Amino acid sequence: MEKLTMKGLRHYLGFPMGLLLTFTMALPIIALLVNSLSFGWRWPDLFPQALTNRAWSYVLSTTSGTYASVGLSLEIALVVTIINLVLGMPGAYALARYNFRGKLLVEGIVYAPIIVPAFASTMGIQMTFLRLGLTESVLGVILAHLAPTLPYMVRALIISFQTLNPSLEDQARTLGAGWWQCFWQISLPHLVPGIVAGASLSILISLSQYLITFLIGGGQVVTLPLLMFPFINGGDLAIGSAYAVLFSGMAGLALYAMSWVLKHYYGKRLDFHI
Amino acid sequence: MNHLYLKGIEKGYYHSDSDSFELNIPQLTIQEGELFALLGPSGCGKTTLLKVVAGLLEPDRGEVWLGDQTISKIPTEKRGLGMVFQQALLFPHMTVEANVAFGLKMQGISKGVRLEKAKSMLKAVGLSGFGDRFPAELSGGQQQRVSLARALVTCPQVLLLDEPFSSLDPELREEMRDLLKGLQQDYKLTTLLVTHDVNEAFVLADKIGIMKQGRIMQIDQPQILYENPNSPEIAMFLGAKNVIYGQLSQGVFQSGSFKLAVPGKEEFNQQPGWIVLRSENLKLCPVPASTKFSQINRDLILRGSVEKSVFSQGSYHVTVQMDSQSVILSFPADQSSKPGLGEVLELTYDPQALVFIPEY
Numbered sequence: 209m210e211k212l213t214m215k216g217l218r219h220y221l222g223f224p225m226g227l228l229l230t231f232t233m234a235l236p237i238i239a240l241l242v243n244s245l246s247f248g249w250r251w252p253d254l255f256p257q258a259l260t261n262r263a264w265s266y267v268l269s270t271t272s273g274t275y276a277s278v279g280l281s282l283e284i285a286l287v288v289t290i291i292n293l294v295l296g297m298p299g300a301y302a303l304a305r306y307n308f309r310g311k312l313l314v315e316g317i318v319y320a321p322i323i324v325p326a327f328a329s330t331m332g333i334q335m336t337f338l339r340l341g342l343t344e345s346v347l348g349v350i351l352a353h354l355a356p357t358l359p360y361m362v363r364a365l366i367i368s369f370q371t372l373n374p375s376l377e378d379q380a381r382t383l384g385a386g387w388w389q390c391f392w393q394i395s396l397p398h399l400v401p402g403i404v405a406g407a408s409l410s411i412l413i414s415l416s417q418y419l420i421t422f423l424i425g426g427g428q429v430v431t432l433p434l435l436m437f438p439f440i441n442g443g444d445l446a447i448g449s450a451y452a453v454l455f456s457g458m459a460g461l462a463l464y465a466m467s468w469v470l471k472h473y474y475g476k477r478l479d480f481h482i
Numbered sequence: 483m484n485h486l487y488l489k490g491i492e493k494g495y496y497h498s499d500s501d502s503f504e505l506n507i508p509q510l511t512i513q514e515g516e517l518f519a520l521l522g523p524s525g526c527g528k529t530t531l532l533k534v535v536a537g538l539l540e541p542d543r544g545e546v547w548l549g550d551q552t553i554s555k556i557p558t559e560k561r562g563l564g565m566v567f568q569q570a571l572l573f574p575h576m577t578v579e580a581n582v583a584f585g586l587k588m589q590g591i592s593k594g595v596r597l598e599k600a601k602s603m604l605k606a607v608g609l610s611g612f613g614d615r616f617p618a619e620l621s622g623g624q625q626q627r628v629s630l631a632r633a634l635v636t637c638p639q640v641l642l643l644d645e646p647f648s649s650l651d652p653e654l655r656e657e658m659r660d661l662l663k664g665l666q667q668d669y670k671l672t673t674l675l676v677t678h679d680v681n682e683a684f685v686l687a688d689k690i691g692i693m694k695q696g697r698i699m700q701i702d703q704p705q706i707l708y709e710n711p712n713s714p715e716i717a718m719f720l721g722a723k724n725v726i727y728g729q730l731s732q733g734v735f736q737s738g739s740f741k742l743a744v745p746g747k748e749e750f751n752q753q754p755g756w757i758v759l760r761s762e763n764l765k766l767c768p769v770p771a772s773t774k775f776s777q778i779n780r781d782l783i784l785r786g787s788v789e790k791s792v793f794s795q796g797s798y799h800v801t802v803q804m805d806s807q808s809v810i811l812s813f814p815a816d817q818s819s820k821p822g823l824g825e826v827l828e829l830t831y832d833p834q835a836l837v838f839i840p841e842y
Contacts, residue, residue: 375567375569375571376571378536378558378567379565379567379571380573380584381537381557382558382564382565383559383564383585383633384560384562384588384636385559385584385588386557386559389588393573393584394573398574398575
């Protein structure tokens with residue numbers, strides 16, 4: 209009998225595992241797609257009785273508000289991510305490099321939003337924003353989105369900073385690089401993977417926020433999840449499915465575009481950097 | 483004038499009770515074009531001193547002068563120094579050429595000029611044609627060469643070297659030393675080298691400063707330092723095997739019943755101190771001293787039995803026990819067969835080569 213090695217195992221299990229993975233990933237999307245194209249697909253029918261483009265023509269029509277909400281979702285996610293980067297960079301640097309009094313407390317506060325239930329903190333944020341007049345505004349929603357996203361950005365950047373040898377910066381300084389040049393030429397290229405990871409999480413989490421956007425935006429800031437929710441919640445499952453597919457596509461594309469831009473930019477610098 | 487001058491440098495380190503020391507350099511001058519080696523065991527503060535000169539660490543007190551102006555208040559990047567660390571520290575996302583040109587880029591030199599300079603510098607360190615590669619594609623020795631080229635290409639006023647070769651193989655180390663010495667002399671670079679490798683300091687340096695616990699114990703040219711160490715620790719650090727404590731009286735050194743004739747030191751009377759009897763100064767008597775053919779002065783004969791005998795790299799290193807004192811001597815292995823344990827040997831020495839370090 210053949211020896212059961214890792215290679216052999218991979219050989220025998222590779223195909224079924226891949227198939228399983230594809231099905232678990234693709235099946236829900238396929239089901240959603242079929243659902244969005246069906247006309248009254250109900251139990252106990254195994255397949256929809258008739259196909260129709262009704263849901264999609266509604267979703268893609270100009271009157272549905274889809275385009276505006278996709279644009280708004282992406283805009284909020286992008287601004288949130290940029291603010292996260294600007295806030296997270298110095299914060300992560302300090303947390304990775306220095307030991308100071310109360311460091312654990314600061315870390316605790318930074319990570320708190322992903323430990324404390326979002327509903328609890330959002331209620332507090334809403335009370336404060338009401339007083340400040342920030343509710344029912346895009347700005348308010350952007351600020352509220354920072355709470356659940358910043359911890360992931362900081363975490364990713366801390367790990368990147370921890371793997372950056374501080375001596376490299378010393379070396380750059382002895383070669384005449386000032387503070388800004390050290391950061392721009394030496395540290396930042398090293399941080400790209402961490403930035404990609406942090407920004408991906410930040411974008412995804414911001415895009416998928418429903419509760420925070422609903423409470424802080426007061427229903428006036430209509431992002432894609434807000435537009436989608438009534439349909440999923442019993443309104444019209446076909447349209448809800450179409451929105452769900454659209455949402456997956458939007459999130460996937462946003463991720464792809466972001467990592468492409470970052471990697472392409474630094475990839476270029478890597479090749480032609482002189 | 484581009485000499486480097488340190489004045490009253492003090493820097494305290496207090497990690498814990500056991501691990502704290504104070505760097506204290508009242509003054510130190512490194513002449514223009516000189517290669518000065520700071521030699522000391524690890525943890526003696528030599529790297530700290532180098533970082534103070536580079537501006538990477540701020541001293542508690544004191545000033546660093548370059549020529550006739552103080553550079554203490556100038557940040558590292560404007561000091562115009564070159565520094566090579568123990569690791570090559572090449573920037574991993576840049577090509578070898580971009581690494582070498584980095585310093586020139588920071589000076590705002592145009593791309594064409596800096597690429598040309600980088601190319602010729604790479605040639606000087608024997609790495610022509612490696613410019614397009616990335617650091618990860620080079621061996622350790624090649625990386626360290628690139629690091630050296632990168633530090634030299636900006637024509638620094640002072641070159642600082644922090645144990646630059648200690649992570650390399652011995653063979654490669656020798657090659658790099660030759661390369662460094664050649665380049666240093668070609669460019670007449672004022673160089674401060676920090677090392678714990680005695681051999682490296684002696685091969686490279688014009689002048690050596692011995693450092694211990696944050697202080698410089700002795701500064702001199704290598705040979706003078708070797709021949710006239712001013713403390714028993716320095717003598718032992720520089721490789722002396724037999725450093726014996728005793729008393730010198732009217733030209734005779736005595737430690738217990740062990741006696742040595744020390745001519746030319748008659749001015750000392752009952753002076754306690756150490757005698758340095760180098761293992762290469764001790765020789766086997768070719769003929770038994772008791773015979774009348776022996777030409778050797780009887781006062782210069784030591785007799786003892788072999789306690790330990792080790793063969794290493796073409797020499798025997800033999801420990802001989804005589805009365806209260808054991809001494810180590812070395813001689814080429816081809817001179818005679820390996821001395822057996824317990825064998826009685828007669829040794830002689832050159833009294834002129836003895837060094838006496840008085841205790842004050």
